[in-house]
Amino acid sequence: MDFTFLIGQALTNGLIIGLLYLLMAIGFTLVFGVMRVVNFAHGEFYMLGAFSAYVCVTKLQLPFLAAVLATFAFTLVIGWIIEVVVMKGFRGDELNGMIATIGLAMILQNGALMVFGPDPQSMPPAAEGVVSLGPVMLPMSRLYVVAFSLVVLVVLYGFLMHSKGGRALRAVVQDIEIANAQGIRSQFMYPLGFGIGVALAAIAGALMAPVFSVSPSIGSTPLLKAFIVVILGGLGSIPGAALAALLLGVFESVANTFMSSSFSDMLLFCFVILMLIFRPSGLLGKAGR
């Protein structure tokens, strides 16, 4: 085990984890952009996505690709319904909306506890085999994660930048009143934005389900990591989030090679505080208040 091997392995693992943090953070940013609400239930949608993939693969015997697509569709619909039924009264209401998502998180997590029980479930890997890139070994199942995340990100980029619905969604994020004046039906955009945002978290969960175990409490760590990415990247900046997510993944992976994970977490929190003191707008963010 030489040093370059360790670093190389840590870097590639870090990039893979970073891609997942990116999916989480973009979903979180999208929900915040549209609703102006910090979504405390975001981690529970990650958990929901993991369970959805687990049920699709082990109970319904679907192939992994179909399971991920089904998870996306399922959580998009769930998110849409939740937005209309629960969150509708809290659009643009920063404080109450946030507290409502805490209630939502409690309902989702304890609902999953009642249905699936507290024990961690394991799921078969998405693919067998190992690819070696020089000295670095990459399990196929992790390469799947990379490929899927990249495809999702490209599709999302295409949707947001080049489709009518995506342009309307971005207009609502930028300025709801001007968007309304331009004839965008914002009543339609709120559930769409919320649905896509939480479905991105669910895809991250579905992709991670074969790599880690699945249990009702897995949502809290990705939620915390999404918060950190958003603080580091600057709230609302997607390029900033991308940079911060990849850096966070690499940092964690490299740090965990050399120190205990709770110590690397503490180091990370200190870094977050330093960042807020010296560059509060985030890595690439614009200046705030």
Add this chain to the structure above:
Amino acid sequence: MTTSTMTDKSIRGAGPGTPTRDRAPGGSWKAWIPALLVLFATPLLLAGNAFYIHLAVLICLNIIFVNGLALINRTGQLSFCHAALMGMGAFVAVICTVRFQAPFLLSVLAGVAASMLAAYLLGAVILRLQGVYFVLVTFCFGELFRLVLLEGGDITGGANGIANIPPASLLGFAFDSKLSFYVLAAACAFLSILLLIALFKTPKGNSLDAVGDNPDLAEASGISIQGSQMFAFVLGSAFAGFAGALLAHYLGFVSPESFNQHISVAAIIMLVIGGRGSVLGPILGALIMTPLPELFRSAIETQNIMYGITLILVLKFLPKGLVGLVGAASRFRNEGGR
């Protein structure tokens, strides 16, 4: 869009500078204080039942704890590290008592000072930023604090925490029975309520409300947003630290998991269900929500789902919390009487 602005207004009440807002619904505080005294005296009648006294102590400590959160919330912020600051007070007080054999009063003061210092340093960093950062960073700080406690080795006792904490004692009198500690806790809770009532009668208190109601207007009237929010955050955290120090000396035991995120969320639930924006809300919230987990011990999942649903329903239909219901009832009575 219209709906959200409507609810905004109804929650935040009238504009800044309306001194009526700190008055309790249904009458002035002169009428409420005797009622509160009777309420605090009731558990003394149940002195035979240790479990009821235990619950009453927890309710009193929760009143102090949630009062602190309510104070922070009056300036429009919601702290997600309230439990961590409670833990800060608890651990510093316990370490002073156990390691340095400091007297009870001194170690409680040290605990409160530590919570205030932590809140001041945290506030100095995050209150310069937009409101959302406050939530995100306080949430992360809560996690960091738990990790530090877990990794603290001999000083914090790691995952085991610290046990065998001597009971509270003042002027040679030890509060070593449940009943005697209840008297101490009730007196402290009552004082914390009086402190809040007094604060919101002063111009300083009104300026805190003004910042919560309409920050831009408050700033235009010459009130410092950052200064007011800092004041509320530091004072509110002192309440949390105080409650923590008392709790540690009551239970005789502290551990990192007694101060995790669930406790912060529990405080938020008590505050929202009881009612924000009035001094009565946290009292009602603590009074109702503290005994509930004891009643539903066997079905914790169902209980949490009910909490989630209640939280959303209260936010939707009763944005002022249960206090709003009391206010509406007394208005109804008044109008019926005329």
